[in-house]
Amino acid sequence: MQNVSREFNYKYYVNALTGNVVDSISNSHGGLGTAICRSPYNCQQYIDTDWRGGIFMDYYLRAHTSSRLFETRTHFPRLGWEGSGKITDADNDWQTDHQYKTTAHFHMQNAWDYFSAYPRYWRGPDNKSKEILVWVAQTDNVQKGIKMEFADNKHKRWLLMVGKSGTDFYGTVDLIGHEYSHSFMIESVGLVRQGQSGWIHEGLGDAFGVCVEHYVDGGNPDWSIGNDENLQVRNVSAPWQSLNANDYSEIDYSKNDYYNGAIAGRWFFILSDGEPYGNTPWVSGIGIDKAERIIFRMFESGFVTSNAGYNQIASASVNAASQLYGVCSWEVTQTILAWNKVLIYPKGNCTTASISSILTKSFGIEIYPNPSNSKFRINLSGTPDKYLVTVFDITGREVLNPISMVDKTIIIDVSGLASGTYMCQVKNSNGEFVTKKVIVTH
Numbered sequence: 233m234q235n236v237s238r239e240f241n242y243k244y245y246v247n248a249l250t251g252n253v254v255d256s257i258s259n260s261h262g263g264l265g266t267a268i269c270r271s272p273y274n275c276q277q278y279i280d281t282d283w284r285g286g287i288f289m290d291y292y293l294r295a296h297t298s299s300r301l302f303e304t305r306t307h308f309p310r311l312g313w314e315g316s317g318k319i320t321d322a323d324n325d326w327q328t329d330h331q332y333k334t335t336a337h338f339h340m341q342n343a344w345d346y347f348s349a350y351p352r353y354w355r356g357p358d359n360k361s362k363e364i365l366v367w368v369a370q371t372d373n374v375q376k377g378i379k380m381e382f383a384d385n386k387h388k389r390w391l392l393m394v395g396k397s398g399t400d401f402y403g404t405v406d407l408i409g410h411e412y413s414h415s416f417m418i419e420s421v422g423l424v425r426q427g428q429s430g431w432i433h434e435g436l437g438d439a440f441g442v443c444v445e446h447y448v449d450g451g452n453p454d455w456s457i458g459n460d461e462n463l464q465v466r467n468v469s470a471p472w473q474s475l476n477a478n479d480y481s482e483i484d485y486s487k488n489d490y491y492n493g494a495i496a497g498r499w500f501f502i503l504s505d506g507e508p509y510g511n512t513p514w515v516s517g518i519g520i521d522k523a524e525r526i527i528f529r530m531f532e533s534g535f536v537t538s539n540a541g542y543n544q545i546a547s548a549s550v551n552a553a554s555q556l557y558g559v560c561s562w563e564v565t566q567t568i569l570a571w572n573k574v575l576i577y578p579k580g581n582c583t584t585a586s587i588s589s590i591l592t593k594s595f596g597i598e599i600y601p602n603p604s605n606s607k608f609r610i611n612l613s614g615t616p617d618k619y620l621v622t623v624f625d626i627t628g629r630e631v632l633n634p635i636s637m638v639d640k641t642i643i644i645d646v647s648g649l650a651s652g653t654y655m656c657q658v659k660n661s662n663g664e665f666v667t668k669k670v671i672v673t674h
C-alpha cells in the first residue's frame with residue numbers, strides 16, 4: 233500500500249488480518265548536493281540536502297541525517313518560518329542558484345561538523361542534535377548583521393538569522409561559527425548573554441569562529457572576522473584595529489559586549505599564536521589546536537558557570553588546561569601568561585612559573601652551552617626512562633624532528649636553525665615534561 237502525501241512518500245505495511253498499520257517507511261532520502269562557493273573562493277561545496285517526493289520530486293536545503301539536523305530557508309518579511317518557502321533544486325546540482333542560501337547552508341554544515349568532529353564529539357547545540365533553522369534574508373536590511381537565538385519554544389529549535397545589505401553578506405564561515413557557538417555556550421552551561429557573561433559570549437564567540445574557519449581551511453588561523461565577504465567586522469588578534477578593548481585596563485561598562493569581550497578573543501589569540509615581541513615574560517603560544525581544546529573543555533566540563541566573568545573564565549581555562557595537559561604543564565603556564573598579557577591574573581600555583589624555569593618534576597634538565605652556535609648538550613637528572621626531546625620555535629612549531637633520549641646525556645645539533653630563541657622540551661614516558669629556553673646565535 234502506498235500513500236502519496238503532499239510532500240512525503242511513505243510505504244505502509246499493514247497486517248492483512250487486522251488491518252492495523254504495523255510499520256511505515258519513508259521513501260524520502262537525503263542527498264549530497266553540489267554548489268559553487270561565493271567569492272573569494274573558487275571552489276565546489278558539497279551540501280547536505282533532502283529529497284522531497286510526492287508532487288515535488290526535488291531537493292531542498294535541509295540536512296537531515298543521523299548526525300546533522302538543520303534547514304535553510306529564505307527570510308520573507310512578515311512571514312514566519314513555516315510560511316517561508318523551502319529553497320529547492322531539481323537535480324541537486326545547485327551551481328550558483330540561490331547562492332547566498334547555499335553558502336549559509338554550507339557554513340552551518342561546517343560549524344555543525346566542527347563541533348561534532350574529533351576531539352569534541354558535540355552533536356548539535358545541545359549534544360543531542362537539536363535542530364537549527366537558518367533564515368537568510370532575501371532582500372536588503374530585513375536583518376542587519378547576523379544573530380542566533382532560541383526563538384522557537386514550541387519546537388525547541390534554534391534560529392540563525394543571516395543578514396544581507398547591498399554587497400554586505402554576513403554568511404561567512406567565521407561569523408556562522410561565532411553564532412553557532414552562542415548556542416553551544418548556552419546549551420552546555422547556560423551562559424547568559426548579559427553583564428560580563430555577555431562579553432565572554434562575544435569574545436569567545438569570535439575565538440570559536442576562527443576555529444571553525446581553521447577547521448575548514450586549515451593552514452594558519454585567520455584572525456580577521458568577516459573578511460571573506462570583505463566585511464572586516466573585528467580583528468581578534470588586534471582588537472584595537474576594530475576599536476575594541478585590548479586588555480583589562482580598557483574595560484568600559486558603557487560600551488558593548490564586542491568591545492569588552494575582545495579581551496577574551498585576544499587572550500585566545502596569544503595563547504594560540506604567542507606574543508613573543510611584547511614585554512617579558514613572553515608567550516610562545518601552544519597552537520590553535522591545543523588552545524581550542526582548552527576553550528571547548530571549559531564548557532564541556534562545566535568549569536564555566538552561567539554568569540561567568542573574566543576572573544572565572546581565566547580560572548576555568550587553567551582548570552581545563554590542567555585537566556588536558558597536566559597540572560603546571562607548559563600549556564597551563566602559557567594559558568596563565570596569555571591572560572597576564574591582557575592584564576588578567578588567574579590564581580594558581582603556576583602563576584609565577586616562568587616558561588624558562590624548571591618546574592617541579594620527577595626529573596630535571598641542564599642545557600649548555602646556551603646560547604650556542606652549533607650544538608647543545610642536554611644533561612638529565614632523574615630516573616632512567618625513555619625521554620623525547622622536541623625543539624619549538626617561538627610560534628610553537630617544531631623545528632627539529634623529535635629525538636629520543638635513552639642515556640643521561642644527549643647532544644642536539646642546532647647548526648641548521650636560524651639565529652633566534654627556541655624552546656627545548658624533554659618529555660618522559662608519563663607525559664611529564666620540562667621546557668627550557670635556548671638561544672641559537674651564529
Ligand SMILES: [Zn+2]
Nearest residue numbers: 410433434437
Ligand atoms: Zn555574537
